[in-house]
Amino acid sequence: MSDNNRAFRLRRRPTGQLAPGDLELVTEPVAPLRDGQALVRTLMLSLDPTLRLWMSDIRGYMPPVGLDDVMRGLGIGQVVESRRDDLPVGAFVSGWTGWQELCLADDAVLEAPFNVLPAPLPAPLTAFLGALGHTGITAYIGIDLGAVQPGETVVVSAAAGAVGSIAGQLAKARGARVVGIAGGPEKVRHVVDVLGFDACVDHRADDWREQLDAATPDGIDVDFENVGGEIMDHVFMRLNIGARVALCGMISQYNNSGGGDQWVGQVNIGQLIMQRATMAGFLVLDYAERFEEAIEALAGMLGEGRLKYDETVMDGGLELMPDALGALFEGTNTGKLVLRIGEPA
Structure with missing residues (x-):
């Protein structure tokens, strides 16, 4: 066992955008x-997009990461030493590892206890950060809160991403007509041909507005x-009377999270009034009592072949984490983006 830990401190x-010097990779002793x-x-x-929000000193659902603190983050790990019965050596766990190679599992210090993964594993480890982890659960909760009904039109933005790709499939399973929005022809084809969406709009095309209008001839009932x-x-301008907007994220604005001259707010939000529509933000952390239900449902669909999940796994050391976050905001990944920094014992 190494006597040292490498960690990124803010x-x-x-x-x-994240710049050199915002984070420092340090080597520190392990007590x-x-x-x-x-x-x-x-x-x-x-x-995850929220990583960028946690770096900023703004009002959020969790306090910002403190300056000089280890950067907050979720991960999968393996217990290598233990002086507690509930975390035996060799067990795989998920939770707040932070951006570091070694994490001290002390419930008095961690923001939440680690969850021990089942043995034997029913899916690859990466799935517990994706389809069977917080991203899959987020999609499950959001589609449920949107009260998706058979025959309705559901629009999912970032449809090739970790949450959107699952959300669209769950809406399809409820009998809805699902239209995705993704970046680039390759992702558009993937969303339709592999994930099974009814249509997909290329937001990088000059005519993306016309594409969205054509794909939603009967308007939009639910926007994920x-x-x-x-x-x-533009989605606001397509909402039907009584439409529901499940507000999961706003990644286009996170790099301007401090506001200022570059901040661009929503212009057509008055359509919520005109269409008697509702919009509600939600956080998966508020639904911990439903995690078991969600994972059971997702695992069932996965086992039956009714749910496909994509992942982009980057291999390399911890030092690649800032670049990996940049790749997330550039939209180069398909599905869940994960950085693998170690191998199981």
């Missing part, structure tokens, strides 16, 4: 374990929103 709050503690080696880290910005504004 040294300054980014302005716009001997005390009773009630375990040591977890991080095997893979989850790339992951992007915000001008795409969401």
Whole structure:
């Protein structure tokens, strides 16, 4: 066992995109374990849009990461030393590993306890950050909150992404007509041909507005929103009376999360009044009592072949994490983006 840990600490709050110097990769000693503690080696880290929000000192659903603190993040790890019965050596766990190679599992320090994964594993480890992890659960909860009904038209932005790809399939399973929005012809084809959406709009095309109008001739009943910005504004103009907007994310605005001259708000939000529509933001963390239900349903669909999930796994050391976050915002990945930084023992 190494006596040292490598970790990224947040040294300054980014302005716009993450820049060199915002994070520092440091090497620090690991203290001997005390009773009630375990040591977890991080095997893979989850790339999520909210990571960028946590770096900014803005009002959010969790406090911002403190300056000089280890960068917050979710991951999968393996227990390598333990002085607690519930985390035996060799067990795979998911939780708040942070951007570091070794994490101290101490419930008095962690933001939430680690979850021990089932043995034997019913799916690859990466699935517990994707379809069977927080992203899949987010899609499950959001589609349920949108009260999707058979025959309705559901629009899903970032449809080739981790959450959107699952959300669209869940809406299809409820009998809805599902229209995705994705970036580039290859992703558009994937969303329709592989994931089974009824149509998909290329938001990088000059005529994306016309594409969206043509794909939703009967308007939009439910919008599963992951992007915000001008795409969401045009969706507002297609809402039917009584439509529901499940606001999951607004990734288009996260790099401008501090506001200022570059901030672009929603223009057509008044359509919520005109169409007597509702919009509700939701956080998967508020639905912990439904996690078991969601995972059971998702695992069942996966086992029956009724749910497909995509993942982009980057291989390399911890030092690649800032670049991996940049790739997430560039939209180069399909499905869940994960950085693998270690191998199981």
